[in-house]
Amino acid sequence: MSSYLGFRVCNLIIPGEPQELSLTTPSGSWVLEKEPEYATSKQKIEEGQIAETYSLSIDVTIGSAGRSATLDAAFDELVPICLAASYLTTASVAVTRSLPHSECMIMEVGPHFPRPRAMRGIDAVTITSAEFQQRVEAFVGNHSSTGLVEKDRLLVHHWLDAQACWSMEDLCLSTATLLEIIAATARSEAKAAGQDLKTFNQRIQYASTRFSLPNLSDDFRNMRNDLVHEGRLSATKFPNKVELDCSTAAAEALEWIDQYMHAALGLGPVVKNRFPANTYRGLNAFSLH
Structure with missing residues (x-):
């Protein structure tokens, strides 16, 4: 029946x-x-x-x-x-x-x-x-196993918010949220393995090592810190940057997130880099000037 x-x-x-x-x-x-x-x-x-x-x-x-x-x-x-x-x-x-x-x-x-x-x-x-x-x-x-451990529902919803962004600043904050989710998962996985990861950088490094991914560049984290702490995409930690620099930093972070999500959710290899350096060029960036 x-x-x-x-x-x-x-x-x-x-x-x-x-x-x-x-x-x-x-x-x-x-x-x-x-x-x-x-x-x-x-x-x-x-x-x-x-x-x-x-x-x-x-x-x-x-x-x-x-x-x-x-x-x-x-x-x-x-x-x-x-x-x-x-x-x-x-x-x-x-x-x-x-x-x-x-x-x-x-x-x-x-x-x-x-x-x-x-x-x-x-x-x-x-x-x-x-x-x-x-x-x-x-x-x-x-979904019922790896997906729940890796918070696939949370990742995808915030990933969609990032792609529906209306400014470079909006994109930066949504992408930073994705990295925070990944870092929290890495902390839990490391704790289960007997490691205590105290900093965000340690957790992202653990996520990279866990799935044999390339290291995430410091550029995006520096840009995010400038935006959150100084109100500009480019300030003291990511100084003297223009729109293309910010677009490149965001694209590199999102390409890393694609690799992470494919590995963590068991989707297979990434067959296409959909985030070349100029992906977000032309997106409004109101804090650069």
Whole structure:
């Protein structure tokens, strides 16, 4: 016996734009299928609007746990699917409404989902639909274990806030929050291993060593300290910097965060650097002058 769940999804543009894509998760096989008005919706998204692009559905086989528990387990996968898709594509991907005949109806999307908003601009971190598929499946599969230890929900929501920034200062503070979350996780992991990491720098270094990542440059931390303590992106610790210097420091930090999140959440290697040095050039930076 099986039950059908189906929902419409907004803002999702999958690399390669497949007509249909299956995602294998602990609950079974979710199917993403283009909405009939996909081309129109894509154009609206590119023009800065929110639009539905795919449907997402699954026929859930009712297991020994019973119908209610089986459906609840499948429904609970919607949040990590949306979080993974949002993170990978740099868009705010969310469920908007239920499809006809779905046995679970959504009256209002809850706060755990990414908030639907127009925010495209940064490239996806995957190049092909197969890479996207593999990483969404890994994110969902790891969510109940590694994902919770690494605070994947918190990381992705703050990561989306960073990409939806309205100024270099806003970007800097959101990115700094991501690093604080990572540092807190590193402190907990180090404590479990018998180490006491007293400083932020020690914790970030531990995170780098833990996953064999390159060291994070001091530039972003110096820029963040200048902003927080002196009210400017460039002051005494990050002196005499211009817009491109700040853009480069932010891009380097976010590229490091991409590497960390891929490693910590078990997504596989980063296949594309979506944060070249000039990524945020032209972003308003009101404190530089």
